[in-house]
Amino acid sequence: xxxxxxxxxxxxxxxxxxxxxxxxxxxxxxxxxxxxxxxxxxxxxxxxxxxxxxxxxxxxxxxxxxxxxxxxxxxxxxxxxxxxxxxxxxxxxxxxxxxxxxxxxxxxxxxxxxxxxxxxxxxxxx
Numbered sequence: 001x002x003x004x005x006x007x008x009x010x011x012x013x014x015x016x017x018x019x020x021x022x023x024x025x026x027x028x029x030x031x032x033x034x035x036x037x038x039x040x041x042x043x044x045x046x047x048x049x050x051x052x053x054x055x056x057x058x059x060x061x062x063x064x065x066x067x068x069x070x071x072x073x074x075x076x077x078x079x080x081x082x083x084x085x086x087x088x089x090x091x092x093x094x095x096x097x098x099x100x101x102x103x104x105x106x107x108x109x110x111x112x113x114x115x116x117x118x119x120x121x122x123x124x125x126x
Contacts, residue, residue: 002027002115004096009120012086016124020081022096022117029072029079030054033099033106035113036070036081038092038122048094049081050106059106063089086124093119 008020020036035050049070050059058070069082079096097113099106107113 002098004117006096006117006120009122011123014126016086017084022079031101033103034079035097035106038094040092045110047108053104088124088126091124093121095119
């Protein structure tokens with residue numbers, strides 16, 4: 001079982017930046033393709049960004065492309081989501097998740113992910 005813990009959320013003004021972190025307890029993240037998702041009140045959980053096991057393949061939702069950057073640190077212990085030029089529409093609870101170890105490339109559907117963190121709130125004020 002993989003335990004994921006997100007951190008780094010908070011309140012920021014529009015145009016500001018935040019960096020989210022996702023750490024896996026006792027596991028190296030190089031074993032997993034991973035993703036960031038978000039869920040706003042009254043809306044379905046949506047894909048934000050994904051990264052392959054090696055880090056060589058990266059996907060972004062069109063709504064965040066050019067503003068958000070997903071990465072893993074060199075030790076493959078922590079995954080990050082650098083969020084720049086934040087907008088009020090980015091307000092949501094952000095979750096990190098892992099895919100089964102048999103999968104190499106990140107996918108954009110939440111049902112393809114089996115372990116999830118508890119989420120971290122991001123609020124962007126206008």
